[in-house]
Amino acid sequence: MSASSGSRWSLAHLEGVLAAALGGAGVSIADAGIVAASLADADARGIHSHGASRLGIYLRRLDAGGNRADGGVRVLIDAPAIALLDADVVLSQVAAQRAIEIAAEKAAVTGCAAVIVRRGSHFGAAGYWARRLAEQGYVGAATTNTSPLMTAWGGASTAIGTNPLAFAFPSARGAPVVVDVATSETTCGALLNASAAGAAIPDNWALGEDGRPTTDASAAVRARRMLPFGRHKGYALAVAVELLAGALAGAGCLGGIPDMYAEPHRPMDVGHTFLALDPRAIEPEEGGAMADRVAAIQAELERQPAAPGAERVMWPGQPEHERAVRALADGIELPEAIARELEALTGAAPDR
Numbered sequence: 001m002s003a004s005s006g007s008r009w010s011l012a013h014l015e016g017v018l019a020a021a022l023g024g025a026g027v028s029i030a031d032a033g034i035v036a037a038s039l040a041d042a043d044a045r046g047i048h049s050h051g052a053s054r055l056g057i058y059l060r061r062l063d064a065g066g067n068r069a070d071g072g073v074r075v076l077i078d079a080p081a082i083a084l085l086d087a088d089v090v091l092s093q094v095a096a097q098r099a100i101e102i103a104a105e106k107a108a109v110t111g112c113a114a115v116i117v118r119r120g121s122h123f124g125a126a127g128y129w130a131r132r133l134a135e136q137g138y139v140g141a142a143t144t145n146t147s148p149l150m151t152a153w154g155g156a157s158t159a160i161g162t163n164p165l166a167f168a169f170p171s172a173r174g175a176p177v178v179v180d181v182a183t184s185e186t187t188c189g190a191l192l193n194a195s196a197a198g199a200a201i202p203d204n205w206a207l208g209e210d211g212r213p214t215t216d217a218s219a220a221v222r223a224r225r226m227l228p229f230g231r232h233k234g235y236a237l238a239v240a241v242e243l244l245a246g247a248l249a250g251a252g253c254l255g256g257i258p259d260m261y262a263e264p265h266r267p268m269d270v271g272h273t274f275l276a277l278d279p280r281a282i283e284p285e286e287g288g289a290m291a292d293r294v295a296a297i298q299a300e301l302e303r304q305p306a307a308p309g310a311e312r313v314m315w316p317g318q319p320e321h322e323r324a325v326r327a328l329a330d331g332i333e334l335p336e337a338i339a340r341e342l343e344a345l346t347g348a349a350p351d352r
């Protein structure tokens with residue numbers, strides 16, 4: 001997808017446009033702001049697959065009944081270091097926001113807390129929630145199961161979601177280390193882009209409808225059988241996420257989860273798990289804070305010599321952090337197709 005030439009959206013304007021569109025669909029001002037902030041943040045970091053590009057499906061799902069504008073997140077179980085929430089089919093960023101607030105409050109007292117969410121839906125980029133915890137000094141983790149789009153390793157048909165897993169680590173340098181990985185070799189967005197461009201894809205991205213690896217992007221889109229990253233290892237991690245987020249929450253799992261796009265009238269009923277761990281709870285009196293050690297590790301990784309053909313070595317989260325710094329200064333350049341769709345949905349235009 002090529003970037004739209006020239007016109008840019010300031011972060012505040014993009015957030016405002018997204019929030020107004022969600023508000024128009026009946027979402028409260030506060031909840032619309034939470035969802036809009038997560039989507040605009042993803043675009044600022046260059047994670048366009050989880051930014052404004054999702055507005056259309058969120059509106060469709062609100063209209064069709066798969067998500068509710070008027071639901072209310074409920075706390076079902078509230079123990080000292082663990083809680084269970086019912087997302088009540090609201091847009092799941094609203095449940096995730098509540099979950100990280102509760103996780104941080106509990107971890108401040110207990111040193112470590114888990115918050116599990118059931119009856120959830122798409123919560124955006126997993127790293128956003130882990131990073132928000134790291135920005136408060138916690139080691140944060142966030143994960144979710146999702147609609148099946150990927151095969152099991154060795155399997156021929158669609159079995160499991162591209163289940164993402166994120167960890168974030170507070171750093172004395174300010175920008176946390178953020179490890180935020182989908183468990184598929186590539187993203188659905190990349191497949192759609194290759195299909196639209198008529199381009200061939202590597203044969204480790206997806207299977208075709210015959211269950212064999214395909215280099216035909218359009219066949220891969222039709223088959224919805226993406227392959228896990230790292231062969232069996234990505235698959236194993238996807239299963240761990242299915243259990244940690246879906247099974248632990250008592251939410252839908254594997255083939256029991258409706259297709260987010262094809263079945264907008266059906267609640268997804270996925271599960272999310274968030275963890276907050278307070279490194280300050282175990283910091284020795286001597287030896288320095290974990291945040292200092294994270295900063296030293298970031299610096300050592302940056303000093304690694306680049307391999308031939310590579311520009312430099314970065315730590316996880318650094319590419320997105322550097323894009324966000326540039327986006328704050330210069331505005332966000334949305335890929336052309338996303339900008340066009342956003343303008344069509346909202347009537348809004350870039351402000352830069």
Ligand SMILES: NC(=O)c1ccc[n+]([C@@H]2O[C@H](COP(=O)([O-])OP(=O)(O)OC[C@H]3O[C@@H](n4cnc5c(N)ncnc54)[C@H](O)[C@@H]3O)[C@@H](O)[C@H]2O)c1
Pocket residue numbers: 047049050122123124125126127144145146162163164165166178179180181182183186187313314315316317318319320
């Ligand atoms: N909500 C859902 O259902 C769902 C499902 C799947 C994916 N997602 C989201 O999709 C997004 C994209 O996932 P992805 O796996 O394609 O991400 P990615 O491959 O772009 O990045 C994965 C990780 O690698 C790091 N990284 C990337 N390039 C690097 C480099 N050159 N040096 C060092 N580190 C580098 C990134 O900082 C990130 O931590 C994520 O935000 C994920 O949470 C969400």
